[in-house]
Amino acid sequence: MGETLAVRTVPSLAEKAAADLRRLILLNLIAPGEALNEPDLVQRLGVSRTPVREALKLLAGEGLVTLRRNRSALVTRLDPAGLVPLFELEAALESYCAGLAAERMAPAEIARLDRLQAAMEAARDARDAYTRLNRQAHRLIVAAARSPAVAEAHERAFVRLERARNFALGSGGRVDESLAEHRAILAALRARDAEGARTLMARHVARTQALLVARLLGEATAEGSDP
Template sequence: MSVDLVHTGLAGQTVGVLRELVLTGEIAAGERVNEVGLAQRLGISRGPLREAIRHLASEGLLVLTPNRGAHVPMVDNDGVRALFELRAALECATARLAAARRTDADLARMREVSAASRAAFTTGEFPYRLDLAFHGALLDAARSPLITEQVRLAQQRVILLRAAQEVAFSHEQASMDDHDSIIAAIEAHDGERAAHVMATHLDRVRDQLLT
């Protein structure tokens, strides 16, 4: 990964770069963050790096251990189930709210991201950013800032789990189909249908992680 930091907003940029390294699996689950090496690589002092580490620890993407530094967490099956219980409760509610509150602009944005996901997938890629972008567009349509904040934290932790796995073509194809079904339900103002598809979608992702 190529990294280029400028000094304006250094702390925020360092958080963004470190988050990228964790979510893409470049710093793998169970691996310790090498503060000295990473600070040298980024061309910064360890101060802003440690601030970024504390920030990601507050989001659950890193674990701080006294006298041992920070490492990327590993989650067992019970942790996966608990995370998806939270995510399902929040995102099914999001789907219902989006069906009630969406605008034409919201629908256009969801369709745009869905199309971009399919275009990227034909090249053999399914960037996590596009998955986040779809769910982000859904959150924007729901217009519930408190739910949005919590969903985004939960989504990051799911991406962290998926970073170490090779995802099957059939799974990603099904996920994109789910996205389109959710869009159709939201366009029809059918909140229950949107929530049902979301629940099925999240169950599939959970089961894929558990296997």
């Protein structure tokens, strides 16, 4: 009998450049509306112009980059009108899941969430690590609700909100505020307080939404007042 060898696909230079640039955009290390100058990207991403151009096309297809004829591409701006309904959906789904999770979470899951909370506290000044751990905490709570259909709907909205959530984290003091909110949610889950967990999660998501909108409107006002 012949052996079946697993084939590992090596990412192309364009795919690697797209992954690196996607990370920078999702973490808002390159700001919404910022021009993506090709020579700068060549140096920053460590590849030639051809993979950079292909990467920009890939990210344009994901809605993260806006291509412009004979001009530098732009990081696509965040649009409150399109994001607010997604935040409302996230609040509804996550608060519902938090209530169910308070009743259904296994002790091992609560222990894991406790470890994630400790890791988030330790990573408060490391944006990449903090956002990754934060996503894991939210997904764990949703999974603990034991409702696959709701989890599937949540994942679709959650992925689309990643950049907006990270942008809101850039508001002054939001990381510390978010950590405190997560501590309160964890305490409610540990106490099996379904109503408390629902309320706290809804407030947590609504606060992120409010900060996002306020920051976007503030930046738009500032740009409009520039001479």
